[in-house]
Amino acid sequence: MATIKVPEISSMATIKVPEISSMATIKVPATVPSPAEDCDQLRKAFQGWGTNERLIISILAHRTAAQRRAIRATYAETYGEELLKSLEDEISGDFERAVLLWTLDPADRDAQLANEALRGWNPSNRVLIEIACTRNSGELFDVRRAYHLRYKRSLEEDVAKHTTGDFRKLLVPLVSSYRYEGIVVSGKLVKSEAKMLHEKITEKAYNHEELIRIFTTRSKAQLIATINHYKNEYGKPINKDLKSDPKNEFLAALRAIIRCTFCPERYLEKVIRLAIKGLGTDENSLTRIITTRAEVDLKAIETAYYKRNSVSLKQAIKGDTSGDYKAMLTALLGHDDA
């Protein structure tokens, strides 16, 4: 019979606690107070006449996801109330949203963001793509697990419920897939699938089953190799060819998948740029990117932002926001001089 090989399955027995990324912007003090001490300070911030918002920021914006989780657990145990509930009672507006989103576990935060995006879904909403394609496979699965806990149904069920037509054909597999994370790339597939993509795009068969399959199931390394080959072989970047009709939201969704896969920090830079640009700020998008990336790759996004706009992200945010909200975002950027 065929050989049965034993892979290192023992890695399934543990969940890695993510260490802080070198691309993270948050600053964690060298000596972190115990969760009990942090809770005590937070409680003080809530008490008395008025809330001490800056004290809240000085604690929560300087703790990792694991530390915030410990604070939430200790707080609930000590005061018999959820920390998020207390925060909700004490603060408001954009500042509240930023603090609450930040305080959540990343997977649970993404589950909430995905659900919000779905409840108000329209074809120009690309939050689901952002979540599905800028998180790694394990993180996306954690989001699906958190979604079960929070909403008592699956993410893919809700995607199918709230989306229609080609978007549904694209987004259901996109959130369901568990892409291989390794760097092994099949050169044969690169060629055959670049050819297939080129054919379908030339025929304007953008919703073709094969195109959707390639976009939604291939590993990031494989997909990147395929779109590189596409450019070499057919002379134009795939995203140029996917821009035949700039008003077509489905094409925009396909381009977003490619951009999130190929260069997430540049994609996310653009989301921030558009959120800040012009009159009025899209606080929802700004808050989402800062809170979801501050512990991941916000430094790289800052670099991309400076390159593209010749102004630092910190300056741009300071110019466009105010008060405690401004202080919270700049703290997450690693600055405390708001």
Place this chain on the structure above:
Amino acid sequence: MATIKVPEISSMATIKVPEISSMATIKVPATVPSPAEDCDQLRKAFQGWGTNERLIISILAHRTAAQRRAIRATYAETYGEELLKSLEDEISGDFERAVLLWTLDPADRDAQLANEALRGWNPSNRVLIEIACTRNSGELFDVRRAYHLRYKRSLEEDVAKHTTGDFRKLLVPLVSSYRYEGIVVSGKLVKSEAKMLHEKITEKAYNHEELIRIFTTRSKAQLIATINHYKNEYGKPINKDLKSDPKNEFLAALRAIIRCTFCPERYLEKVIRLAIKGLGTDENSLTRIITTRAEVDLKAIETAYYKRNSVSLKQAIKGDTSGDYKAMLTALLGHDDA
């Protein structure tokens, strides 16, 4: 702003070690030798002139998945060789396949079975459905994770590669879904989706997007409520209506999904029955069911088997198999008198 609720996300931090099910047939001694002692005995079984197959059975067939994992780890550490490799060198045939499959971790075993099914896939192959629908959502995800480790690509990529047409439309989402596991059922959906299923089935639109979505994404509790309502409302069990053409393999696949969801032990009983029936035995199927269910629900399958065949599963297997293979299977059934 909308309330942000905190579900009990802390459960994400631990992976439950599955306890032995009350429906398991394997017998584990009250006092289990240490992994080192077991390895020592296994090594003895391999040494000298000929192999002591019964000693191998007396150890491995009486250990849980966690215990077998510890034995594998200790063996590799002590002898610098994988236990599975040693077993492969020492034993052969159906006995070898049964011992190797049994010794593997359940998720890794399923990954291997899924891959075998895919490499030789044809429309009558229902192993993928068996794996996708009789395991729970967490177990199915573990299979996908094990598949990455073992094959360096995703299960859904391989399903898309090896299947075609309607089967591909059905099987890719089937293995990709992460069904909600709770018992919360939406009565409104039960009605609307039973109606939708009835419409599509009446129109013979068996490959309709909505039918596939319902079959592949709904929680088991929701799907069972829907097919119960279908029967009440439309007078016939859905599987009767899905039998309009008994030779249509796609309809058979849909029925298998319903049966695996509704009553897995009766579905699996039938797989065993067909494997044993007639001249010659389908050892592959028999081995698969016994090794994958001995620690899960083989007692319930035995009960279903006796009800349906008026002969005990143990007697049937003894009559149809021989030698060490027979001894291994009956040991997994909890008997040592083969």
